[in-house]
Amino acid sequence: MSPPDYNALGFKDIVCSLDGGVAVILINRPKQRNSINKNIIKELIQAFNLCDRDDRVRAVILTAEPSAPAYCSGADISGGWDLLWEEEAEKEGDQAHRDSGGTLSVVIYRCRKITIAAVNGHAAGAGVTAFQLPFDFRFVWAGAKLTFPFVRRGISAEATSTYLLPRLLGHSRASSLLLTGATVSPDSPYIRDLYHQIVATREEVFPIAKAFAQELSANTSQPSVAYTKALMQHPGDSIEENHLIDSRAIRILGKSQDAAEGVNSFKERRQPKFVDTLTKNSNPWFPWWRSMDIVHTKSKL
Amino acid sequence: MSPPDYNALGFKDIVCSLDGGVAVILINRPKQRNSINKNIIKELIQAFNLCDRDDRVRAVILTAEPSAPAYCSGADISGGWDLLWEEEAEKEGDQAHRDSGGTLSVVIYRCRKITIAAVNGHAAGAGVTAFQLPFDFRFVWAGAKLTFPFVRRGISAEATSTYLLPRLLGHSRASSLLLTGATVSPDSPYIRDLYHQIVATREEVFPIAKAFAQELSANTSQPSVAYTKALMQHPGDSIEENHLIDSRAIRILGKSQDAAEGVNSFKERRQPKFVDTLTKNSNPWFPWWRSMDIVHTKSKL
Amino acid sequence: MSPPDYNALGFKDIVCSLDGGVAVILINRPKQRNSINKNIIKELIQAFNLCDRDDRVRAVILTAEPSAPAYCSGADISGGWDLLWEEEAEKEGDQAHRDSGGTLSVVIYRCRKITIAAVNGHAAGAGVTAFQLPFDFRFVWAGAKLTFPFVRRGISAEATSTYLLPRLLGHSRASSLLLTGATVSPDSPYIRDLYHQIVATREEVFPIAKAFAQELSANTSQPSVAYTKALMQHPGDSIEENHLIDSRAIRILGKSQDAAEGVNSFKERRQPKFVDTLTKNSNPWFPWWRSMDIVHTKSKL
Missing domain, CATH: 3.90.226.10 (2-enoyl-CoA Hydratase; Chain A, domain 1)
Structure with missing residues (x-):
């Protein structure tokens, strides 16, 4: 498409x-x-x-x-x-x-x-x-x-x-x-x-x-923004649960191309050039939260 | 009484x-x-x-x-x-x-x-x-x-x-x-x-x-105040649940006499005269949330 | 020790x-x-x-x-x-x-x-x-x-x-x-x-x-601080649940030596001398909340 x-x-x-x-x-x-x-x-x-x-x-x-x-x-x-x-x-x-x-x-x-x-x-x-x-x-x-x-x-x-x-x-x-x-x-x-x-x-x-x-x-990474937004919207019910969730997010993003570029650009004191996208970096763990179905029963939408 | x-x-x-x-x-x-x-x-x-x-x-x-x-x-x-x-x-x-x-x-x-x-x-x-x-x-x-x-x-x-x-x-x-x-x-x-x-x-x-x-x-509607207070106190656990709850509230209040007066007074650029009350407009759906019983076991209260 | x-x-x-x-x-x-x-x-x-x-x-x-x-x-x-x-x-x-x-x-x-x-x-x-x-x-x-x-x-x-x-x-x-x-x-x-x-x-x-x-x-009581912190961190899911929890906390602390000293120092218009500690005043009800285990499965920590 x-x-x-x-x-x-x-x-x-x-x-x-x-x-x-x-x-x-x-x-x-x-x-x-x-x-x-x-x-x-x-x-x-x-x-x-x-x-x-x-x-x-x-x-x-x-x-x-x-x-x-x-x-x-x-x-x-x-x-x-x-x-x-x-x-x-x-x-x-x-x-x-x-x-x-x-x-x-x-x-x-x-x-x-x-x-x-x-x-x-x-x-x-x-x-x-x-x-x-x-x-x-x-x-x-x-x-x-x-x-x-x-x-x-x-x-x-x-x-x-x-x-x-x-x-x-x-x-x-x-x-x-x-x-x-x-x-x-x-x-x-x-x-x-x-x-x-x-x-x-x-x-x-x-x-x-x-x-x-x-x-x-x-100057921001697309997956970084998406994960940070999601973490704020779905932080878990306690600091402990949030720790488990943000740890998983760091584990996934920390090995991404954008994370490497984030470090390199910082060390080289230049603006980053981020290339990761939500499609390229899709991960089955994201989204990690449950969502309620809000479409009404017989809707054709 | x-x-x-x-x-x-x-x-x-x-x-x-x-x-x-x-x-x-x-x-x-x-x-x-x-x-x-x-x-x-x-x-x-x-x-x-x-x-x-x-x-x-x-x-x-x-x-x-x-x-x-x-x-x-x-x-x-x-x-x-x-x-x-x-x-x-x-x-x-x-x-x-x-x-x-x-x-x-x-x-x-x-x-x-x-x-x-x-x-x-x-x-x-x-x-x-x-x-x-x-x-x-x-x-x-x-x-x-x-x-x-x-x-x-x-x-x-x-x-x-x-x-x-x-x-x-x-x-x-x-x-x-x-x-x-x-x-x-x-x-x-x-x-x-x-x-x-x-x-x-x-x-x-x-x-x-x-x-x-x-x-x-x-100048405010009694049921409007009660529902809006209740929605803030019991918003649901997610934006989706809140959407289901406030939709139900709008469905109930939107057909009330006060809602009609709200529109009419707005169109006629005058103060509204609201007549609905919590007794007159009681609805079995309200309250929609569960409450914990806080009376102690043997209390006569 | x-x-x-x-x-x-x-x-x-x-x-x-x-x-x-x-x-x-x-x-x-x-x-x-x-x-x-x-x-x-x-x-x-x-x-x-x-x-x-x-x-x-x-x-x-x-x-x-x-x-x-x-x-x-x-x-x-x-x-x-x-x-x-x-x-x-x-x-x-x-x-x-x-x-x-x-x-x-x-x-x-x-x-x-x-x-x-x-x-x-x-x-x-x-x-x-x-x-x-x-x-x-x-x-x-x-x-x-x-x-x-x-x-x-x-x-x-x-x-x-x-x-x-x-x-x-x-x-x-x-x-x-x-x-x-x-x-x-x-x-x-x-x-x-x-x-x-x-x-x-x-x-x-x-x-x-x-x-x-x-x-x-x-000038503050050690158990008072610990209970108040914990109440803010774990307030319960509703005002009713919070009422049950803070009532229990008041029941426990209200009979403590520090509570007596709190009243006496107030009445005598002097600074309090608090002596209670988390060890001395430990109570099996505290902590009242459940915590998620965050140590990973095979960790030796």
Whole structure:
């Protein structure tokens, strides 16, 4: 199978491109304030799955045109909550429903590459949950208004935000955000630790995130990133179990070509040239953790 | 059963009132520096259980008279540690003892309404653990002295503080507090993230907390708050399990009257008028998690 | 068995001493920039195990000569990654490998005394993971360069850092450190919450850490510290389980001699004189948690 052309994936609500090892996914619904419909969720899932599998991709950035009114204004609820429901799942009963924002969150979280949200505009609802929390890094415009409106809309916090936000920031800050339905600025003490960098202007957010992605893409090992992400996500239930797991990871990676290059480049005081990939270096031990099946019973997906 | 009159509950060491959706519980032992005796624990457990069940209550504030010498000075150990022991449990052996501060912590933590500690004075021991950590929000007087004295008193950290504090603030800050027996100010980097707001004067702490509670009480959905709290407390063991759980919550709440009002008020750019309650909207799926039985074997409670 | 003389333990790469209740372990490889070889790991494991068992020891400080070029420059990889592999484990296969940094991390983490890293110089690799993260407290020189280089060396984050760092600081900050391979200063928002205190000069780091250790050593109860540490490390899986565990701890310690002295000294407004020790007050219930066996199958250790 020849590698896909990112400029010709035929998406409607997003635009993809690949520049060196950095994939860029542009949210492309400016006329709808970059709100979320069913189609953009499907396209984003496809795009992140593609980036996960494509060895050429080392980092993925999600961003919006900085001229759009918002980075992502959340679910388009102009037609009420009907956009939440899928006909197929509705027939099967309560247990078959899968929150679409969460379906996307899980895919982004599982992506084995570096993931970056370049939040160059306001964000609300799934725009602050699914579109930010499952990423490894978040860059944000200092003027962005960030809103977690769920308790003020009669629903509960969604898109796995109740799993991710307390882990990212601690439960004290997560409560201040999720239980108030607050709108906050990035420099609020409730949320500022969520961001790797707060950027003065909307226009600078993407270039700064891109340069960060390019530097990491050029100088980090793809398997090293994937294993380190996985170790943080699945550390084991105790320090002892973590010790067994990270020892196994070191045993596998420590004998890789990238590890040899890591030492050589260090000794020669030069930048490394890493060549290992997730395909070339695949190992039956990875992934070592069990995953719960989240596809609902009769789904054709 | 007619709803109780909060002004006539016959408590001795606390004073309760209900104003709109906001219940206020006043610690009322100023002559004893608001220290903790066996009776106040019993009364607080009754009061928080009542607030949990009473659909009229949307938020609960615990506070003290700002003229009292302390918000809560901790357990009254003037008679030694004897206040810890209950005759009934003592007869049964070590495994029957239940720490009274922890018994209260669990009840406050489980309360499905918004809970707020308005810490308008100094606090020590259980006054910083049971009387603060299990709450959703903490407001504090900037001049308060806050003391975790356990390792300096020959006992261990109690009242579920070793569960709650690391989750609220991370293990680095929790160690700096619990393993030193430190007395700190609210602006200490060790503790400041515990507080939703630090207030300049003792007198302002309660009014600010009350206004915050009233705003949330007026504009948030009772089931939304209860489900979001529960999702943060019981998020599941993985992002996948959380996705299944929050999807189910969204399926249930998304079809509620409050969800419809949430959309309508948003579209009409007005404040919502939520009517759903935990009684009216009870669902056999909630609670979805298993709870450990903590009543000791032969207890008559 | 007579208590050991800390000045005559015959170590080669570390120097130990005992002053009052405070044990000091000096990293003693200045000519090798205090890099890590196999021998120093073995000696540190011996030293921390000794401090754990010796009732005289109430606090342990790990530090370096401030004149050394680094606190710890990480593993000595001048000979490549060969220093990672142990002949015995190599014969047995991938599952037998134990990361040496992690072997040390587990021992330090399990030490029941107060543990302090006095980071009076630059630190990299295992010098920021095994030599800092498993400690209760970290003091650091403001000018220290701190580097987590793993993803830039072709290996994964080691020494149980993927377990410890997210728990200490939250996942947002842990990603900013472990997935970038960053070099940061102690005042970086990514890492500053890791430190109990940031100290202006290299020379002051150890004296300040020592005074802190001496004060805690003089005024805290040895069993209180051990139980509180263990409660934070093994809090149970829910608030209810934590309540059962900390109740049992209170029941045991609340009847101890140190608890009586804790009350008496408080009432008499004087410093306590604690006499209980882990040997004298050993209780079959402690430890209450299960531990995974991490010694590999055929190891003679």
